[in-house]
Amino acid sequence: ELKVEQNPLFLSMQEGKNYTIYCNYSTTSDRLYWYRQDPGKSLESLFVLLSNGAVKQEGRLMASLDTKARLSTLHITAAVHDLSATYFCIKDSGAGSYQLTFGKGTKLSVIP
């Protein structure tokens, strides 16, 4: 059974600080996703990482994928309040299956 583990699950950080969310998973397949969810809203896709060594950046967020270590990171640079949300690391099973397995999510609160 595919497992996806995120840490930390709760993160409170001050504006302007940097931090990293870690995601470990148990399959050797590629394709990993990071999504964001605001309270009461849909999950919104942030990054799609398709292969080993992939790095993507959007604004203050940067995601990377190391398939050998089965690890992805989501790095937050100089956090701002608008980044407060729950962030999910998500894997699919690979081998033609698009069934997604979710981490528990990291609830990020950015404090002024």
Place this chain on the structure above:
Amino acid sequence: EAGVTQFPSHSVIEKGQTVTLRCDPISGHDNLYWYRRVMGKEIKFLLHFVKESKQDESGMPNNRFLAERTGGTYSTLKVQPAELEDSGVYFCASSQGWGGSHEQYFGPGTRLTVT
């Protein structure tokens, strides 16, 4: 372009009753997925349609759950009879049917409360 929509946004029913949830995917998306999050747990996969066919229903918890996608457009998920443990948020997602990353686009979810 309209996103994935779900109806209702919230449903409160009594144990033993029937509820039908609806999902309208993004127009042109062949793939449609149902997921749910029950209290305190991760979001879990329920099933996957490709057009009107069930591609993978390995996540359906039991035979009280019936999903359909007639005509390959919108989908319904019926729970009959509902039990207390069915309470949670049910998400629908859709993705294109060819190439690419198969990135899934999610609806806002239906919050189901069984009392």
